[in-house]
Amino acid sequence: MPSTPITVRWGDMDSYGHVNNVFFIRYLEDTRFALFTPDIFDLFPPGANGLMAGHRIEYRAPLSYSDGPITSTLWITRIGTSSFEIGYRLASAEGATVYAIASTALVIVDAASGRPVPIPDPLRDALTAWIGDPVPFRTP
Amino acid sequence: MPSTPITVRWGDMDSYGHVNNVFFIRYLEDTRFALFTPDIFDLFPPGANGLMAGHRIEYRAPLSYSDGPITSTLWITRIGTSSFEIGYRLASAEGATVYAIASTALVIVDAASGRPVPIPDPLRDALTAWIGDPVPFRTP
Amino acid sequence: MPSTPITVRWGDMDSYGHVNNVFFIRYLEDTRFALFTPDIFDLFPPGANGLMAGHRIEYRAPLSYSDGPITSTLWITRIGTSSFEIGYRLASAEGATVYAIASTALVIVDAASGRPVPIPDPLRDALTAWIGDPVPFRTP
Amino acid sequence: MPSTPITVRWGDMDSYGHVNNVFFIRYLEDTRFALFTPDIFDLFPPGANGLMAGHRIEYRAPLSYSDGPITSTLWITRIGTSSFEIGYRLASAEGATVYAIASTALVIVDAASGRPVPIPDPLRDALTAWIGDPVPFRTP
Numbered sequence: 140m141p142s143t144p145i146t147v148r149w150g151d152m153d154s155y156g157h158v159n160n161v162f163f164i165r166y167l168e169d170t171r172f173a174l175f176t177p178d179i180f181d182l183f184p185p186g187a188n189g190l191m192a193g194h195r196i197e198y199r200a201p202l203s204y205s206d207g208p209i210t211s212t213l214w215i216t217r218i219g220t221s222s223f224e225i226g227y228r229l230a231s232a233e234g235a236t237v238y239a240i241a242s243t244a245l246v247i248v249d250a251a252s253g254r255p256v257p258i259p260d261p262l263r264d265a266l267t268a269w270i271g272d273p274v275p276f277r278t279p
Numbered sequence: 280m281p282s283t284p285i286t287v288r289w290g291d292m293d294s295y296g297h298v299n300n301v302f303f304i305r306y307l308e309d310t311r312f313a314l315f316t317p318d319i320f321d322l323f324p325p326g327a328n329g330l331m332a333g334h335r336i337e338y339r340a341p342l343s344y345s346d347g348p349i350t351s352t353l354w355i356t357r358i359g360t361s362s363f364e365i366g367y368r369l370a371s372a373e374g375a376t377v378y379a380i381a382s383t384a385l386v387i388v389d390a391a392s393g394r395p396v397p398i399p400d401p402l403r404d405a406l407t408a409w410i411g412d413p414v415p416f417r418t419p
Numbered sequence: 420m421p422s423t424p425i426t427v428r429w430g431d432m433d434s435y436g437h438v439n440n441v442f443f444i445r446y447l448e449d450t451r452f453a454l455f456t457p458d459i460f461d462l463f464p465p466g467a468n469g470l471m472a473g474h475r476i477e478y479r480a481p482l483s484y485s486d487g488p489i490t491s492t493l494w495i496t497r498i499g500t501s502s503f504e505i506g507y508r509l510a511s512a513e514g515a516t517v518y519a520i521a522s523t524a525l526v527i528v529d530a531a532s533g534r535p536v537p538i539p540d541p542l543r544d545a546l547t548a549w550i551g552d553p554v555p556f557r558t559p
Numbered sequence: 560m561p562s563t564p565i566t567v568r569w570g571d572m573d574s575y576g577h578v579n580n581v582f583f584i585r586y587l588e589d590t591r592f593a594l595f596t597p598d599i600f601d602l603f604p605p606g607a608n609g610l611m612a613g614h615r616i617e618y619r620a621p622l623s624y625s626d627g628p629i630t631s632t633l634w635i636t637r638i639g640t641s642s643f644e645i646g647y648r649l650a651s652a653e654g655a656t657v658y659a660i661a662s663t664a665l666v667i668v669d670a671a672s673g674r675p676v677p678i679p680d681p682l683r684d685a686l687t688a689w690i691g692d693p694v695p696f697r698t699p
Binding site: 155159160161164165168188190191192193194195196197198201244253276278 | 295299300301304305308328330331332333334335336337338341384393416418
Binding site for chain 4: 149
């Protein structure tokens with residue numbers, strides 16, 4: 140599955156001295172932009188955006204600035220009519236430490252109307268090539 | 280259930296012109312610090328912190344700077360041995376528009392060892408007073 | 420001179436346990452949006468934006484989450500042909516502690532061409548009403 | 560002079576579609592941590608921190624996510640008894656476009672007392688090796 144290095148900024152840490160949980164959601168965004176540009180984003184219908192429907196994340200290990208850069212791996216866990224779901228694993232560069240696992244649901248919408256738009260076949264094919272296992276969340 | 284105003288900064292918006300999904304997770308943190316200080320945090324065992332175990336969030340409506348400040352409502356959805364779960368509703372000041380619903384799982388850990396610490400009775404009583412319904416997520 | 424409360428988020432603090440210097444620049448932005456909306460921004464020429472030309476800031480005292488909200492006071496220190504300069508004082512709510520003083524230079528530009536646009540008379544009049552002393556920086 | 564690549568995150572852009580001016584100050588911090596670790600920071604006196612005294616920045620060209628990563632170059636412009644000043648140039652990877660120039664004044668302080676601490680000779684020598692020209696600000 141595709142992966143990308145993710146930069147950890149010193150300023151991502153909070154007053155507990157670890158990367159704040161909020162920035163992990165930023166790393167998910169960094170991952171999408173790194174890996175979906177241009178292959179996936181260019182296959183979006185003209186005038187359509189990916190609307191964030193939701194996130195789920197489980198934190199597995201504390202992360203510090205000195206641990207970075209980390210490696211983020213992304214795959215597709217579900218493809219619907221106008222929506223799809225992404226799985227992520229944020230791990231150390233060599234992969235031994237998993238910092239978080241997460242999923243994101245995106246809906247393809249027309250930017251002007253905000254209405255869902257069916258996923259066109261070329262985008263569906265590209266997403267299908269990255270299909271992987273469900274994210275192994277511990278809690279139901 | 281307790282609620283607090285949450286400030287929306289102009290800079291919370293991204294290049295799509297809406298508040299970026301990452302900042303909603305910041306608003307959950309803002310909510311905890313506003314409503315748990317001092318009543319809940321002061322009941323944590325000495326030397327213990329709340330460790331973030333995970334988040335789940337569903338976005339319901341786009342939010343802009345001009346919509347703020349918004350109102351965040353918090354309640355408790357589960358209390359375990361060393362952990363508890365929080366529900367949130369981020370809505371317009373008058374409550375008519377719901378921007379997001381979310382949940383957070385926190386584990387009480389000893390700051391030095393990182394090991395889970397049982398929730399002491401006074402904290403359990405305070406959390407119990409805020410018990411509410413499960414967060415009405417659309418997806419399973 | 421006009422002033423506005425500024426929210427300090429817990430997450431604005433860094434791993435030294437104080438509000439990170441970067442967020443003071445965010446507070447300057449918060450101040451502009453709070454105090455320039457709508458009175459100043461609505462007097463910008465149609466299709467024109469304020470382009471950030473530069474900042475200068477001196478930090479005077481450490482700031483923590485528990486010190487907030489703080490009070491930001493803004494005034495105008497210079498008005499040119501197409502640009503103007505803003506002074507700021509970020510202080511405790513009661514004004515006894517000054518956390519930082521700062522200045523910002525803004526150029527009015529046409530959003531499409533990026534070219535400077537002369538300040539129209541109504542905007543010049545509004546800015547003139549807020550003219551104040553130079554920012555008392557310690558260093559030259 | 561030493562330089563480092565700086566990551567531009569998509570989320571660093573604001574609703575005008577360019578990197579927000581606030582994040583340039585974050586890039587200055589990123590630059591210090593990249594280039595001062597470990598050579599400069601390890602020469603700080605035990606128990607001493609660098610306290611931010613101030614920043615000055617001039618913005619020269621708009622920056623977008625697609626322009627990154629950029630290159631940040633750092634040098635020393637002044638060394639005092641307990642303080643020193645840093646110059647920066649944030650430019651495109653190949654150096655043709657300068658996005659901003661900036662300076663930072665840091666004071667070495669004892670972390671416990673907050674009192675200035677004299678710069679020890681090894682640190683002074685290391686800083687001296689990076690001495691460069693004043694930052695070419697346009698405005699006085």
